[in-house]
Amino acid sequence: GQQVMQIPQYQHVQEGEDFTTYCNSSTTLSNIQWYKQRPGGHPVFLIQLVKSGEVKKQKRLTFQFGEAKKNSSLHITATQTTDVGTYFCAGRIQGAQKLVFGQGTRLTINP
Amino acid sequence: KAGVTQTPRYLIKTRGQQVTLSCSPISGHRSVSWYQQTPGQGLQFLFEYFSETQRNKGNFPGRFSGRQFSNSRSEMNVSTLELGDSALYLCASSLGLAGRTGELFFGEGSRLTVL
Numbered sequence: 001g002q003q004v005m006q007i008p009q010y011q012h013v014q015e016g017e018d019f020t021t022y023c024n025s026s027t028t029l030s031n032i033q034w035y036k037q038r039p040g041g042h043p044v045f046l047i048q049l050v051k052s053g054e055v056k057k058q059k060r061l062t063f064q065f066g067e068a069k070k071n072s073s074l075h076i077t078a079t080q081t082t083d084v085g086t087y088f089c090a091g092r093i094q095g096a097q098k099l100v101f102g103q104g105t106r107l108t109i110n111p
Numbered sequence: 112k113a114g115v116t117q118t119p120r121y122l123i124k125t126r127g128q129q130v131t132l133s134c135s136p137i138s139g140h141r142s143v144s145w146y147q148q149t150p151g152q153g154l155q156f157l158f159e160y161f162s163e164t165q166r167n168k169g170n171f172p173g174r175f176s177g178r179q180f181s182n183s184r185s186e187m188n189v190s191t192l193e194l195g196d197s198a199l200y201l202c203a204s205s206l207g208l209a210g211r212t213g214e215l216f217f218g219e220g221s222r223l224t225v226l
Contacts, residue, residue: 009151033214042201043154045214088154092211098167099144099209103153 004029004091006102014110019076021105023089030092032065032072033099038085046074069094076107084109113137115204115218123224129190132221136183136204140216142166143185144209145177148199148220157200159209160185166208189223197225 005024013019023032031050035043047056049065049072056063062075072091076083089102116135124130136143144167145157156169160179177187183204189196199222203215 006153030211035215035217042217042219043203043215044217048213090215092209097208098156098159098169099215101146101154101156 004089004100004102006089006105008105009103010106010108012108012110013079015081016078019079019083019107021074021087021089021107023072023091023102025070025091025093025100028069028094029072030069030094032092033090034063034072034074035088035090036085037088037104041085043088079107079109081109081111083107115202115216117200117202117218117221119221120219121222121224123226124192125226126192126194128192129188130192130223131186131188132200132202132223134185134187134202134204134218136185136202137216140204140206141183142205142208143179143183144203144205144215145185145187146201146203147171148201149197154201157187161208192225194225197223199223 033048034046037043047063052069053067054065060077064073086104086106088104090099118133142161144159146154158177159167163179174190179185199220201220203217205215206212
């Protein structure tokens, strides 16, 4: 079926190190969204990317949407303990009617 | 404005029983989507309702069903519970169809334990 693959599944970093998670789809996406779920919490929307090659920044977070609209990445510069959580991408397959979530990347940080 | 409200927050059932979970979306939101979350499995899509109609359905057995009322509140039902149904069930509301009109707003979830 239509899937959105996300890697890595887990990432452990030292505080201050950078972190990147990647999302890949075998089919073209109309848009892609990113969510963060803190431990014990619920997913919270971070951003939506729509245009090919789009790059958006939120403070230390940089989001990219690939030129072919089949992949996306989230990069965090100089991680802080508040960045701990699971990051999910969610893509809307072109022509389909549903939002497909990646498996998520769980980020843990050593202070 | 009030967020997405899910009830109950926690519940324990035994195998073979059935369960009904409720979700009240943000006022004005017409779409409600349901997800199952288990450790290591991410967010598995169950179904989406928009204007009282099921618009999308995930790959879950017929034991999982749902409905949406005219006030956009939604319920999901799981019959003949199995141990593997133990999970956090999340609902999310949006103005329009999920992923088309912007962000999803998630509730806190209903944590179901099946013994």
